[in-house]
Amino acid sequence: MSEQLDNSPAIKVGVDDGHDGIKLWFGSANAISEPVKVQIKSNAQKGNGGIVDVSERELNQMTVIVEGQNGEEDEVFLVNANHVTNRIDTRTPDYPYNNLNLALIMQAIREQRSVLDGFNRLQIVAGLPANQYYTKLTSSKNDELIDKKVNNLKSINRAYSPADAQLEDGGRFYASDVAVMPEGYGIAFNLMFDDDLNKTEYYEDFYDHGCVIVDIGGRTVDVIKVSRRTCKPKGSDLMSFDQGILYMREAVATAVTERLNRQKTIDDFSVDNILKSGWFGKVGSKGGVDLNDMLDKIKDDHVEVIYQSIKSALESDEAMGGVIISGGGAVLLGDKLKAKIEDHDDNCEVIIPDEVVFGNAKGFWKLAWAKFQ
Ligand SMILES: Nc1ncnc2c1ncn2[C@@H]1O[C@H](COP(=O)(O)OP(=O)(O)OP(=O)(O)O)[C@@H](O)[C@H]1O
Ligand SMILES: [Mg+2]
Known part of the structure; x- marks a missing residue:
């Protein structure tokens, strides 16, 4: 990421990327005046073919493309609970760090793009199911999986929607800081500390x-x-x-x-x-x-x-x-x-x-x- 972007104002985001729903909390403090929350279903299908009765504009809005890395091809997803006909199963081992995960999170962020005006740098804390965050055998952190998830979220700028083509930089977001915590701990932390x-x-x-x-x-x-x-x-x-x-x-x-x-x-x-x-x-x-x-x-x-x-x-x-x-x-x-x-x-x-x-x-x-x- 460029130094210039590193110094641009950042928005802090709590990401709870569940198997059934993506929940985001953008919060207030000095970034946005009112807390903003987003919940979308974790419903996506591969490709955006086979969808009838919607305009090209609507279809673009539902589409998220994730650019491939290391020579892999780009992946196209349709993310919309009402139109997905062939839902991808989120219960796969790679869900915490795959392109689908990024596409779902990107679509949830896009829902509130209007209040994020001016911010394209994110500081993210996201979760892993607690029994994946720790390795059962040693009760220590599962560093390999945690790293994979951190690195995936750091590459969120790979995800974009064709609907945002007219926006500066294609409406992409960059993640300068990412941390991963066990799910469930967020619930406790939320109770233990006020805003x-x-x-x-x-x-x-x-x-x-x-x-x-x-x-x-x-x-x-x-x-x-x-x-x-x-x-x-x-x-x-x-x-x-x-x-x-x-x-x-x-x-x-x-x-x-x-x-x-x-x-x-x-x-x-x-x-x-x-x-x-x-x-x-x-x-x-x-x-x-x-x-x-x-x-x-x-x-x-x-x-x-x-x-x-x-x-x-x-x-x-x-x-x-x-x-x-x-x-x-x-x-x-x-x-x-x-x-x-x-x-x-x-x-x-x-x-x-x-x-x-x-x-x-x-x-x-x-x-x-x-x-x-
Ligand atoms: N606002 C709501 N009102 C009523 N029921 C809800 C609401 N949000 C979620 N649910 C119900 O609670 C269930 C669990 O939702 P939740 O978002 O906690 O799952 P998840 O975090 O995606 O799943 P997992 O933790 O297993 O990955 C959903 O399947 C839905 O039936
Ligand atoms: Mg959950």
């Missing part, structure tokens, strides 16, 4: 007693522990289960399809509506079907599965400082899981923070302030 990076009362609690974080994601439910005395994540004792909300969505789709006697499984859009309203079709209408009881049962079953997996962590010393339930899945299951834990473990203090969807992203943004000038 001015002053310690909160959570810091005191966690310092004395530690805490356990349960991050209910799309793919995984992750459990990480924050150590007493250091307030740093523990490299051992991490847990990660493929029990995220995507699995519950599959259960909803299957149960509702059976209940309605349909041949074809109901689509994602219908599942979204059922999760929101408890109804298939229009709420309260003659043609609509009230599925609230069924949904409640599926949620209870899923909470039971999660509880059984995390139970042992609730007996750890760190749980005495509190158990934090967060992640997008906390919107749907947080209250039920809290009730379940409190029912079984009298002494457990369960906290569902105000900000669950953006907890990691906002914590990473605060970490960017702590780490970078």
